[in-house]
Amino acid sequence: MMSVLYVVGTPIGNLNDFSPRAIETLEKVDFIAAEDTRVTLKLLNHFGIKKEMVSYFEHNKLQRGEIITNRILNGETCAIVTDAGMPCISDPGELLIMQCEEKGIPTIVIPGPTAFASALAISGLPTGRFTFEGFLSVNKKSRKEHLESLINEERTMLFYEAPHKLSNTLKDFANYFPNRKLSIVREITKIHEEVIRTTTDKAYEDYGETGLKGEIVLVLGGKPHKEEEETYTLSDAVEMAKKLIENGEKATTASKEIASLTGFKKNEIYKELL
Structure with missing residues (x-):
């Protein structure tokens, strides 16, 4: 294998979604940069892969990025993985790609499952044009600015949300995007996978207090065109x-x-x- 960084997508729930090419890549690289080595170890054990791992996550990414890129420059190959889904997509990895670019290190992607694309496909909302917004900030000022910037957005919008923060987000959606179409897609590829097609107002009414369990993607309808507006x-x-x-x-x-x-x-x- 060339001395490169492989960006490897991992399953977002069902381990059978891990591709043969991804398995082969992890078997052949010299080491793996993992968001959480404990989570990645379970994946490696399932497929019988034994490989050196180094932790690479939000709070050590700058220092570890230097170590990883230097090892690659010295002739080793590395694969970066996250706990679930594609690295760099609301997960660690973006900075490492930039560091590789600065040092002339090639990067190769090994595609895998991505939660927002999967949720969009089954949301029932327009898929021709969309915008991925990731996680909303918990900082009140940043969150408010983000939501205000999207009030007139006409494309379908996708957000990631943790279950314990869902109530606040649904409240904000009902306030900033009243009576918009909303699909709540939870537990993608897992046993309790579910698509709840509703509206922002109804979602807050139904789940604003009780919440929902599991990993959640919110797919929000864009602002209707004038002829469609209420x-x-x-x-x-x-x-x-x-x-x-x-x-x-x-x-x-x-x-x-x-x-x-x-x-x-x-x-x-x-x-x-x-």
Whole structure:
């Protein structure tokens, strides 16, 4: 094998999704850079692979990247894997690719399962154009800015979410994207795989308190074209603004955001709120 970095996709649930080429690659490389060596060990044991591993995760990626690239430059081959899915896609690996590029190290991808693409395919929402948004920030300011930037997005949007954070995200979706189509895709390729096709309002009503278990991908419908948009009354706009205020927004900010969604003037909505 050439002295390269192999980017290897791993199963997101069902181990039978691990490709023969991926198995062959892990068998032949000199060492493996793993997000969690304990998780990767289970995968290696399942396929009877014995290989040296080094940990490579969010908090050691800069230092370990230097070590990994230096080993490759000295003639070794490495495969990077994450706990599930494709490295670099909301998982460690992006920086390592950049370090390889800087040092002239070739990179070869060994494709594997990707949660967001699988969820999009079975979501029932438009797939021709979409945007992958990853995980929403837990920082209030960054999260607010991210959500506001997507209010007028017309493409289908995909988000990853942890089950213990789902309630807050559904609440935000109901506030920022009222009555939009939403598919909640959970436990992809696992025993309890499920697609819940609903709306943002209904999803928050049904799962805002109880939540859902498992690994989750949220597939959110984009803003409808004007001819498809709902006709809002001023009363609707005021109620939508009230929801944002209940979520901590100032009346002026809520009026401005809802004005951009409904077509009413900011002052009209603000006056009714007062």
